[in-house]
Each structure stands twice: as C-alpha cells, then as structure tokens.
Amino acid sequence: MPKVKTSRVKYPEGWELIEPTLRELQGKMREAENDPHDGKRKCETLWPIFKIAHQKSRYVYDLYYRRKEISKELYEFCLDQGYADRNLIAKWKKPGYERLCCLRCMQPRDHNFATTCVCRVPKQLREEKVIECVHCGCKGCASGD
Known part of the structure; x- marks a missing residue:
C-alpha cells in the first residue's frame, strides 16, 4: 500500500x-x-x-x-x-553587498547606462540632496556608508 x-x-x-x-x-x-495606493506614484x-x-x-x-x-x-x-x-x-x-536592499538595485539591465542603482553610491560620493531608489525606496545601501 x-x-x-x-x-x-x-x-x-x-x-x-x-x-x-x-x-x-x-x-x-x-x-x-x-494598503490603498491612492496618491502614490x-x-x-x-x-x-x-x-x-x-x-x-x-x-x-x-x-x-x-x-x-x-x-x-x-x-x-x-x-x-x-x-x-x-x-x-x-x-x-559577499564583500561589498553586506547592506544590499534588494536584488534589482544591483542589476545593470534595470538602470540607465548599464550601471547599478543610485542607492549603491557611497554617501561621501553623493551630492547634497537626499535621493531614493526608484525600485525599492532605499536611501542608501552601499557597504562603505
């Protein structure tokens, strides 16, 4: 059986x-x-x-x-x-990705000029303004921050 x-x-x-x-x-x-998404992009x-x-x-x-x-x-x-x-x-x-927010932020095919997401740029190399990732809303996930 x-x-x-x-x-x-x-x-x-x-x-x-x-x-x-x-x-x-x-x-x-x-x-x-x-959650309703009224008024959000x-x-x-x-x-x-x-x-x-x-x-x-x-x-x-x-x-x-x-x-x-x-x-x-x-x-x-x-x-x-x-x-x-x-x-x-x-x-x-893996070294350099200890604080990665999501997998889409490191895929070059999802970004302009075949680079990584803007949230992967270390804070000391950024301009003064606060930026958010378009994909996940991250404000910075570079390992050197």
Whole structure:
C-alpha cells in the first residue's frame, strides 16, 4: 500500500522561538499588500513590500550567521518555505553587498547606462540632496556608508 502524504508541514526544532516574529512580519506584509495606493506614484506602491521582505530576510540571516541562534535545518526550512529570500542572503555574504536592499538595485539591465542603482553610491560620493531608489525606496545601501 502506498504511503499517504499529509499536507501538514513538519516544523524543525526551534521554530517556536522565531515563529511569532515571522508571523508578525507576514501580517505586516498582508497589510502592505492591501494598503490603498491612492496618491502614490506607481513605483512607490511596492516600496513597503520590498522593505518588509528585506526585514524578514535580514531577521533570518542575522539569527543564523550573526547570532548563531538557529540550526542549519531551521535556516534551510525558512528559505525553502519562503520566509526569507535565498538569493538576497547569498549576496549579503559577499564583500561589498553586506547592506544590499534588494536584488534589482544591483542589476545593470534595470538602470540607465548599464550601471547599478543610485542607492549603491557611497554617501561621501553623493551630492547634497537626499535621493531614493526608484525600485525599492532605499536611501542608501552601499557597504562603505
């Protein structure tokens, strides 16, 4: 007789510790998705979603790599279930990208003159005015800042 697969997900050990924070961020994500975008520019409607996605990924990254409070099994579970962005975390591990806000800011095909986003420019090399990234609303994610 074949095995019956259940739809229940088996949570790894330590999930109880990080679940409340991840659930709270999931709730904020739902609010941001359902938030009315009256009076906002087209690009500004996605900024809160990018910000919360960054927070979730940074939370899981910090727990595993910086504070070492979760196991590799739990870390992989969070990545597989979509609680954190695997590609963004992979970039954070590389030198020069420790504070990267989103993956679109480093892709040359999305910007004029095939360069990176304006938020990737270090603060000391910028002009006086405050700038925001068109893609995610970041005000500066260069590693040297």
